[in-house]
Amino acid sequence: MTRSQEESRGRTAEAARLAERLAQGDRRAIARGISHVEDGTPVGRALLDRIYTLTGRGHRVGITGPPGSGKSTLVDHLSRRLRERGLRVGVLAIDPTSPFSGGALLGDRIRMRAATQDEGLFVRSMASRGSLGGVAAATYEASEVLEAAGFDWILIETVGVGQSELEVVELADTTVLLLVPESGDAVQVMKAGIMEAADIFVVNKYDREGGDRRSQDIETSLEISGWNRGGAWRPPVLPAVASRGEGIVELLEQIDGHFAHLTRDDDSLGRARKDKIERRLRALLRRALLDRATRGARIDERLEEALDRIAAREISPYRWVETVLADWMPSGEE
Amino acid sequence: MEEKIRVLVAKPGLDGHDRGAKVIASAFRDAGFEVIYTGLHQTPEMIVDAAIQEDVDVLSVSVLSGAHMTVFPRILDLLKEQGVTDMHVIGGGIIPNEDAEKLVQMGVGAIFGPGTPTTEPIAYIREWYAKRKPA
Ligand SMILES: Nc1nc2c(ncn2[C@@H]2O[C@H](COP(=O)(O)OP(=O)(O)OP(=O)(O)O)[C@@H](O)[C@H]2O)c(=O)[nH]1
Ligand SMILES: [Mg+2]
Numbered sequence: 001m002t003r004s005q006e007e008s009r010g011r012t013a014e015a016a017r018l019a020e021r022l023a024q025g026d027r028r029a030i031a032r033g034i035s036h037v038e039d040g041t042p043v044g045r046a047l048l049d050r051i052y053t054l055t056g057r058g059h060r061v062g063i064t065g066p067p068g069s070g071k072s073t074l075v076d077h078l079s080r081r082l083r084e085r086g087l088r089v090g091v092l093a094i095d096p097t098s099p100f101s102g103g104a105l106l107g108d109r110i111r112m113r114a115a116t117q118d119e120g121l122f123v124r125s126m127a128s129r130g131s132l133g134g135v136a137a138a139t140y141e142a143s144e145v146l147e148a149a150g151f152d153w154i155l156i157e158t159v160g161v162g163q164s165e166l167e168v169v170e171l172a173d174t175t176v177l178l179l180v181p182e183s184g185d186a187v188q189v190m191k192a193g194i195m196e197a198a199d200i201f202v203v204n205k206y207d208r209e210g211g212d213r214r215s216q217d218i219e220t221s222l223e224i225s226g227w228n229r230g231g232a233w234r235p236p237v238l239p240a241v242a243s244r245g246e247g248i249v250e251l252l253e254q255i256d257g258h259f260a261h262l263t264r265d266d267d268s269l270g271r272a273r274k275d276k277i278e279r280r281l282r283a284l285l286r287r288a289l290l291d292r293a294t295r296g297a298r299i300d301e302r303l304e305e306a307l308d309r310i311a312a313r314e315i316s317p318y319r320w321v322e323t324v325l326a327d328w329m330p331s332g333e334e
Numbered sequence: 335m336e337e338k339i340r341v342l343v344a345k346p347g348l349d350g351h352d353r354g355a356k357v358i359a360s361a362f363r364d365a366g367f368e369v370i371y372t373g374l375h376q377t378p379e380m381i382v383d384a385a386i387q388e389d390v391d392v393l394s395v396s397v398l399s400g401a402h403m404t405v406f407p408r409i410l411d412l413l414k415e416q417g418v419t420d421m422h423v424i425g426g427g428i429i430p431n432e433d434a435e436k437l438v439q440m441g442v443g444a445i446f447g448p449g450t451p452t453t454e455p456i457a458y459i460r461e462w463y464a465k466r467k468p469a
Contacts, residue, residue, distance in 0.1 A: 027386055027387060028386055028389075028416070028417070028418065030387075031386055031388065031389035032389055035340075039337045039338075097368075098363060098364070101363060101364045101365065101366045102338075102366045103338075103362065103363035103364060103365060103367050103368060104363060104368045104369065105359055105360060105363040105369050105371060106368065106369060106370045106371065107371050107373075109370060109371070109373070109384060110371065110372060110373035116379070116380040116383050116384065117379060117380070117383050123384075123387055124387055124388060125370050125388060127338070127368045129338075
C-alpha cells in the first residue's frame with residue numbers, strides 16, 4: 001500500500017470511529033468532530049459524508065441581533081425550558097475573529113450557565129474565522145454533527161451583527177431577531193431586508209424605556225413591507241426580559257408555531273429546506289472549485305508575481321485573470 | 335482552513351476578581367489564539383466539562399484564592415476520569431514556588447506567577463503546541 005493510500009484509510013477509520021461514538025452521544029467525540037469540520041480536515045470531510053443520512057432531524061433555530069442585545073442570555077433560558085421538556089439541545093455560539101490577530105475572544109458561555117454537566121445540553125463556541133455573514137463558514141457543518149449526535153434542537157447564536165449580515169437564515173428553520181428598545185429606527189430595520197428574513201421578532205430588555213414604541217415600529221414596518229408576500233406566516237413581535245427569564249415561554253410557543261407552519265403538510269418543510277439546500281450546494285461547489293483552481297492554477301504564486309505589475313498599471317487585472325484561467329483550463333472546456 | 339490554538343481561560347473559586355483572567359484572555363486573543371472565557375465562579379467540574387465541549391488544546395486556570403492545591407489536582411483527576419489525555423493544563427495566580435513545583439510534578443504544564451508578562455505563557459503555549467503537533 002502506498003503512503004497516501006494508508007493515510008486515506010486511516011482517515012476513513014478515524015471518521016468511522018468518531019461517527020459511531022458521536023451517534024451514541026459521546027461528548028468528546030462530538031467536540032472533536034466539530035473541531036475537524038471547523039478546521040476543514042480530511043477526517044472532517046469523511047465524517048460529514050458518513051453522517052449525512054443522520055442529519056436533517058433537528059429543529060434549527062437562529063438567534064440574531066445587535067451586539068449585547070441579550071442573545072446568549074436568551075439562548076440560556078431557551079435551552080433550560082427545552083431541557084425541561086426533555087429535549088436534547090445543541091448550541092453553537094459564534095463570536096467574531098479579530099481581523100488583526102486572527103484570534104478570537106469567545107465569551108458567550110459566560111451567560112450560558114445552564115450548560116454544565118448535563119448530557120442533554122452541548123454548547124460550542126465558534127470563531128467566525130473571517131466569515132462576514134454573522135456565522136462561521138463551518139457552522140452549518142457543525143450543526144450537522146450535532147444533529148447526528150441526536151440533538152433535537154440546534155440553537156445558533158450569531159455574531160452580534162449589524163443589520164445586513166443574515167447568513168443564519170440559510171442555516172436555520174426558524175430565525176429569531178432580537179432588538180432592544182433603543183436599537184435603530186424603523187426605517188433602518190426595513191432597509192436591511194430584515195423584515196423578510198426574520199420569522200419572529202423579539203424586543204428584549206423590555207424593562208427599559210421605549211419597548212412599546214419599538215414593537216409598534218416593527219409592526220408598522222411589517223405591514224408596509226408586506227409580510228404576507230410569500231406565505232401565510234405572520235412574524236409575531238414579542239416582548240422579553242431575557243435577564244429575568246420573562247417572555248421565554250411565549251417565544252417558545254411561537255417557535256413551535258412556526259415549525260408547525262413549516263411542517264403543515266407532508267412536504268412543506270422539505271420544500272422550505274430544498275431551496276436552502278440548493279443554495280448551499282452551489283456555495284459548496286463554489287468553494288471546492290475555488291480551492292481546486294487556487295491550487296491547480298497556482299493562483300497564490302502567480303498573484304505574487306503579477307501584483308507589482310498590475311499595481312504599476314503595466315497589465316490590466318482583467319487580462320491577468322483571463323491568462324491565468326486560460327493556462328489552467330485550455331479553452332473550449334467552458 | 336488552518337487550525338487554531340484553542341485555549342479555555344477559567345477562573346474558579348468564589349473571589350470576585352476576574353481582571354487578571356480578562357487581561358490574559360485578551361492577550362491570548364491578540365496572540366492569535368481562540369480563547370473561550372467562561373466567567374467567574376466556576377467549579378473544577380464545570381471547567382472540565384466546558385473544556386471538553388470546546389475541545390480546547392490548553393486549559394489555563396487562574397487561582398487567587400489560595401485553593402490551588404485542591405483546584406488543580408481536582409481538574410487533573412477529572413480529565414483523567416474522562417479519558418482526556420491530550421489537553422494541556424497551565425496555571426497562574428498567587429502560588430508559592432514549592433506548591434508550583436508539586437503541581438508541575440502532578441502534571442500541570444507550567445505555573446506563571448503574578449506579574450509575569452503575558453508574553454511568557456504565550457511563548458510557552460506556542461512552543462508546546464509546535465512540539466505536540468509536528469507539521
Ligand atoms: N436590562 C436588561 N438587561 C439584559 C436583558 N437581557 C440581557 N441583558 C443584559 O445584557 C447584557 C448582554 O447580554 P448577552 O446575553 O451577553 O448579549 P449578547 O447579545 O449575547 O451579546 P454578544 O454576544 O456580545 O453580541 C448582559 O449584561 C445581560 O445581563 C434584559 O432583558 N434586560
Ligand atoms: Mg452572546
